[in-house]
Amino acid sequence: MAVNQPGKPDKGAIEETRHRNLYRLLKPESIAVVGASDDRTKAGSRLLRSLSGFAGHLVAVHPQQKKVQGFSCFPSLLTLPEAVDLAILAIPAEHCIKVAEDAAMRGVGGILTVAGGFAEAGANGANLQLRLAAVCRDSGLRLLGPNTSGFLDPHRGCLATFAPGVQRVRKGRIGVIAQSGGINISLSLLIGRLGEGISLAVGLGNAVDVWFDDVLAAMADDSNTAVIVVGLEGIPQGRKLFDAVRAATTRKPVVALVAGRADIQEFAMSHTGNLMGSYQRTVAALTQAGAVIVDSSEAAAQAACVLANGRLSPRERPRIALVTGQAGPGLLIMDGLKSAGIEMPVLNVETIRRVQSYLPQLTFVKNPVDTGLPLPCFPEIVDAVAADSQIDVVLAFSLAETVVVDSAPALAAVKKKAGKPFVFGTLGESDDLHEMIETLHKEAIPVVQSPERLALAGVVLAADARACWRLSHTDVVDELLPQPRLEGEFDEHRAKTILEHYGICTPKRVLCQSLEDAVAAFRTLQKPVVVKIAAADITHKTEAGGVHLNIINEHQLSKAVYALGRIPTRYPGRFLVEELAPSGVELIVGGLRDESWGPIVMLGLGGILAEALEDTAIRLAPVSKLDVDEMLDSLRGRKLFDGFRNLPVCDRAAIHQAVLAISQLLTEHPEVREVEINPLLVYASGAVALDAILGLRDGSGDKDRQESTRCRE
Secondary structure, three states: OOOOOOOOOOHHHHHHHHHHHHHHHHOOOEEEEEOOOOOOOOHHHHHHHHHHHOOOEEEEEOOOOOEEOOEEEEOOHHHOOOOOOEEEEOOOHHHHHHHHHHHHHHOOOEEEEOOOOOHHHOHHHHHHHHHHHHHHHHHOOEEEOOOOOEEEEHHHOEEEEOOOOHHHOOEEEEEEEEOOHHHHHHHHHHHHHOOOOEEEEEEOOOOOOOOHHHHHHHHHHOOOOOEEEEEEOOOOOHHHHHHHHHHHHOOOOEEEEEOOOOOOOOOOOOHHHHOOOHHHHHHHHHHHHOOEEEOOHHHHHHHHHHHOOOOOOOOOOOEEEEEEOOHHHHHHHHHHHHHOOOEOOOOOHHHHHHHHOOOOOOOOOOOOEEOOOOOOOHHHHHHHHHOOOOOOEEEEEOOOOHHHHOOHHHHHHHHHHHOOOEEEEOOOOHHHHHHHHHHHHHOOOOEEOOHHHHHHHHHHHHHHHHHHHHHHOOEEOOOOOOOOOOOOOOOHHHHHHHHHHOOOOOOOEEEEOOHHHHHHHHHHOOOOEEEEEOOOOOOOOOOOOOEEEEEOOHHHHHHHHHHHHOOOOOOOOOEEEEEOOOOOEEEEEEEEEEOOOEEEEEEEEOHHHHHHHOOEEEEEOOOOHHHHHHHHHHOOOHHHHEOOOOOOEOOHHHHHHHHHHHHHHHHHOOOEEEEEEEEEEEOOOOEEEOOEEEEEOOOOOOOOOOOOOOEEO
16 A cells, blocks of 8 residues: 655645646635735736626735725735635746745635746746746646736636736637737637627636646536637647647537747658648647637637537538528638538529529529528528528528618527528628627527628538547547567668568568678569668668669669669668569658657658648547548548549558558657658559658657557547
8 A cells, every 4th residue: 555755745635636726716716916006007906906896805915005906905825814716926926936835835726927037038037937836736736827917707707817908808608728818818809899708718828837738628617618719829738738629629619729820940850840840730630639720810709709609510521501692702602611621512402492482593592592682581591491401501691781680580580490500691880780690699690790701600610510520430549558669770671670560561672781692682583673772871862872773684783782882871781672663652651759749640642742742631649540531631632542644543441551550650669759651652452661761769768658549440
């Protein structure tokens, strides 16, 4: 039986305290502002004013004052009559350690530190941050920040921030989490302008303790929250974020605003790393986890407002119908949907006949339905389309003409009758739209104000439904058993030997160390052959002159061996004689171990054009067959797999096998830094790894056997 060492805190008890204190921090019944002030220019003053509507108990802390802004004031947290749930520290960084120690001693649940001057300010600040983190880690005290703008809970009047304008943030059903306080507040205000409100909005700041995973879990449990928006910049703990988003999306939609499209971060081991930009990794991982990805704050706010009114049931390929009162906006909406790969099926014959009974013969009614102009029967047409069994989501657009505005009650009844998501798009003067928007909102029908926003609404609903479907069609993988650790350096021959162990086919070959070896190998192999240098320090053999093709006689073989012997290398005299594989469709399959996201698998068009085309898709390992299918279908060159011109129809099962093998290799061997097959030649039956690279991490293998397993079909 394990016994705790004297003086050492019980880890289980600390974790229980931390969990309980997280909720005390985010849902406080009592708050103390440390550094409270009557000086309106100071953060402690602005915080008290922001919290003036707080529904719980609010006190001030200042060593000299008895009252601040009418609130009772105490000299320190230790002198409080009873422990508060949250202490907000509006004091310089150098004083925060002592106050945190007082908070832990007094039984405070959590602290929120608004001051800068920590890790973002250099070595001294980083040392302060480490000490502050240690106080919280050892005591169970939770810390939001430091260097954070705070958080908002409008439902309880808890505006725990010094940021301006927060009194205008509406209460509602949307949770926001952002690393940047500015993004946190900006999204909250944008959501309010779109007619929705905030359940909880949290700025993480330096995120020494409370991080995305903590707040995502809290929002998933929060009955006031219907949808969650996360604003992301750099991701230091990607795999943890992946797991947290995946857990949350099974319960509520998650919208991710990802910065960094212009990737300026270098990542070059071989060209596999160059083909996986950090932005691409983040987007791929979060999509795989079930999030809806957007790239602007306006799109994030609009997506959240649509999803707050309800999500579509899980669907592999959600089908959308559009009814438009004007053809021009309808074309823009349809273009946006089709460009995102959304299915817009032709309506059933019965639906078309019913719609035609309302409209002139010249209008287009298959899908979209163009009414030509707004008509009094517009709600009846929308109702007919919504009743179609082929349709999962209905979008309708019309400029705010009187006949449409007056039909708002009838349009509101459509969703209730059809039981399907319905989004209405319009444009007009705000005075004309106000009553209509209110009427539709009462029936949880989102109203968006532009054709582009309506297209976005359809894309968002479809993406969320697809994400839920794919998560429900994967099974959790059992923990893979640790394998004997790989060591040393890998040339092509050794790398291919490992791949063969994982079921990947390679051409027949012989490792040689002399001309005599080469001649003997040549006589046993099918002609023609390839002669290649086998040196772990030469990654790009073709550029080094290390590959000789179409060798058909011993004279050519001798010349090739002589040429290889003149290439500078740490491993002279080692070369492969290998049967020349027939041509096929060239893919690149590989993977690497990212410091943040863990093992990542890549699939793309390969050969010498891999870097030039950069047509790749990535997923976090372990992957499923469904992941591989999605990767293949996302490539711009996907037509090459279906018998394009004189190419074969590719054996998808062989591609699955290769990608799953790379995934398994990375998952079972945390010491592997990178593995790459380029090209993988794919045929009508089977596939062959023509070249292979495998590299290990320096000093690897001892600490990272904890990569989280995900799903496999």
